[in-house]
Every structure is written in structure tokens, then in C-alpha cells.
Amino acid sequence: MGKIIAIASLKGGVGKTTTCLNLGVSLAQTGKKVLLVDTDPQGGLAVAGNLKRITRNGLVQMLRGELGEDEIVIQAGKRSLFLVGSGVETLDDLAFLQQEGNNGHLGTAIKGLAMGFDYILLDTQTGLNSLLLQLLAHSDSLLLPCSCQAGAIKTLPLFLKSVHKIQSERNRGLKLEGVLLTMMDSYDPCTTEVEQEIKKTFPAEIFFNTRIPLLPSFARAALHGVPVALLKTAPGANRAFDALALELEARQHNTGEETL
Ligand SMILES: Nc1ncnc2c1ncn2[C@@H]1O[C@H](COP(=O)(O)OP(=O)(O)OP(=O)(O)O)[C@@H](O)[C@H]1O
Numbered sequence: 001m002g003k004i005i006a007i008a009s010l011k012g013g014v015g016k017t018t019t020c021l022n023l024g025v026s027l028a029q030t031g032k033k034v035l036l037v038d039t040d041p042q043g044g045l046a047v048a049g050n051l052k053r054i055t056r057n058g059l060v061q062m063l064r065g066e067l068g069e070d071e072i073v074i075q076a077g078k079r080s081l082f083l084v085g086s087g088v089e090t091l092d093d094l095a096f097l098q099q100e101g102n103n104g105h106l107g108t109a110i111k112g113l114a115m116g117f118d119y120i121l122l123d124t125q126t127g128l129n130s131l132l133l134q135l136l137a138h139s140d141s142l143l144l145p146c147s148c149q150a151g152a153i154k155t156l157p158l159f160l161k162s163v164h165k166i167q168s169e170r171n172r173g174l175k176l177e178g179v180l181l182t183m184m185d186s187y188d189p190c191t192t193e194v195e196q197e198i199k200k201t202f203p204a205e206i207f208f209n210t211r212i213p214l215l216p217s218f219a220r221a222a223l224h225g226v227p228v229a230l231l232k233t234a235p236g237a238n239r240a241f242d243a244l245a246l247e248l249e250a251r252q253h254n255t256g257e258e259t260l
């Protein structure tokens with residue numbers, strides 16, 4: 001079974017969906033078989049990956065027994081990259097997904113989907129909600145994107161503390177894959193201040209060495225529903241995610257993953 005990595009944050013708009021899609025593409029390019037799962041009922045990943053052009057079905061329809069795994073797992077082009085949508089289209093669907101999260105069926109289903117893949121990246125809904133707690137109970141690790149702004153950094157201690165509780169009470173195997181600094185703007189003096197604050201407050205080891213720059217190409221790619229690697233007008237924009245994929249891979253081969 002592949003490694004299930006939940007991509008989560010307490011603060012919204014920090015780059016979870018962008019990381020899920022673009023890291024997925026970069027991992028697939030290294031030859032890994034990757035499944036991206038949109039567990040966010042808002043369907044950000046399905047929009048960013050233009051999945052709804054192919055199907056509006058997903059986890060909800062599989063959990064209801066209406067469709068099989070092979071009918072909801074969609075291959076992205078010819079790559080070894082696959083996507084599953086949440087399948088949430090109505091309020092009833094939303095209530096159903098939350099209920100299936102709470103009773104553990106969603107987590108079990110995702111573990112079932114993970115067979116045959118190297119990595120399963122879960123794009124999650126912002127915040128510490130019951131769905132996220134369930135997903136973390138069934139995940140192997142957690143990747144925390146954090147935009148390089150004071151507001152986002154300040155949410156990290158509470159989030160790390162809450163996840164520590166999940167680890168001790170519900171999933172002892174849950175590891176911290178790393179905190180990923182996103183939307184780094186080297187021309188913004190605030191970024192330097194935030195970096196200094198980070199150095200003072202957190203152990204350096206919890207951060208990925210790779211940082212994701214603030215680039216208009218990411219917003220443009222999202223607008224077109226494609227990973228940034230496919231934007232013809234932005235060659236090289238995916239370089240940071242390629243580096244992140246290599247760093248993530250390297251972490252799997254040593255025991256240096258951080259416990260929370
Ligand atoms: N490195 C970046 N440079 C510029 N824009 C970015 C970058 N990363 C993400 N964005 C843009 O910022 C916005 C928020 O990103 P994204 O949707 O990935 O965040 P999120 O954490 O998934 O948000 P939500 O909480 O709504 O799920 C999007 O419009 C995205 O295109």
C-alpha cells in the first residue's frame with residue numbers, strides 16, 4: 001500500500017490544493033504512481049485539475065456503492081498520476097461525506113484506494129474539522145503548507161499541538177512529513193521578518209528545505225485548471241515542486257521524518 005500524506009492547514013488559502021496538484025505531477029514525473037484525492041467538499045482540487053470536465057463523481061458515489069473504484073479514479077493524461085474527486089454536489093452529499101468520515105468508512109475506503117499506488121496525497125478542507133481528524137487517523141503523514149505571512153505562521157503552534165493530540169490518542173504512526181513554506185516573495189521585506197520569527201519559534205528540522213516562491217504562474221495555472229508544469233508560458237515554474245518531490249523521496253529513505 002502506498003504512503004498516505006494528508007495536506008492540511010488551519011489557515012485557508014495557504015497553498016494546500018496547489019501543493020497537492022503540483023507535487024503530485026512532480027512525483028509522477030519521477031516515475032512514482034500517484035493518486036490525488038480531493039477530500040475537500042469545496043472541490044478545489046477537482047477545479048484546479050479540471051477533473052469535473054471528465055466526471056463529477058467521486059468518493060460519495062463510491063461510498064454509496066453506486067460506482068466502483070475503477071469508475072471514480074481518473075487518469076490524468078498518460079501520466080502515472082490519477083485523481084479522485086469528492087463527488088459532493090448537494091447538501092445531502094456533504095452530510096453523507098461527513099457522516100462517512102465520522103464512522104470511519106471514508107478512511108477505510110481511502111486505504112483501499114491506496115493499493116497499487118506509491119503516494120496518495122489528500123487535499124483537505126481548511127481547519128481542524130471532524131473530517132480532517134478522521135483523515136489524519138487514517139494517514140501515514142502530514143504535510144503542512146504555510147504561506148510566508150505572519151497570520152499563517154501564527155496558526156502553526158495550535159495546529160501542531162492539535163495534531164500531536166491526534167497522534168497520541170488516535171494514530172501513533174502519524175508522522176510530520178514537514179512544514180512547507182509557500183508563496184515566498186523574496187522582494188517583500190515582511191518575508192524576511194517572518195523568516196526571522198520562524199527561526200526563533202520553531203526547530204529548523206520541521207521545515208522542508210524547499211520553499212515555494214510566489215509566482216503569478218500558479219494563479220494563472222489554477223485559472224486554466226492545469227498544473228503549472230503544463231503552462232506553456234511559464235517554463236520552469238514547477239522547479240520548486242520538482243525539488244520538493246526529490247526532498248520528499250529522500251526523506252522516505254532515511255529515518256529523519258519528524259515525529260510531532
Ligand atoms: N506559490 C504561489 N504563488 C502565487 N499564487 C499562488 C501560489 N500558491 C497558490 N497560489 C494561489 O493562491 C490561491 C490559494 O491557493 P490554494 O487554493 O492552493 O490554497 P488552499 O490552502 O488550498 O486554499 P483553501 O483553504 O481555499 O482550500 C490560489 O488562487 C492559488 O492559485
Ligand SMILES: [Mg+2]
Binds near residue numbers: 017018040044045124
Ligand atoms: Mg484548497
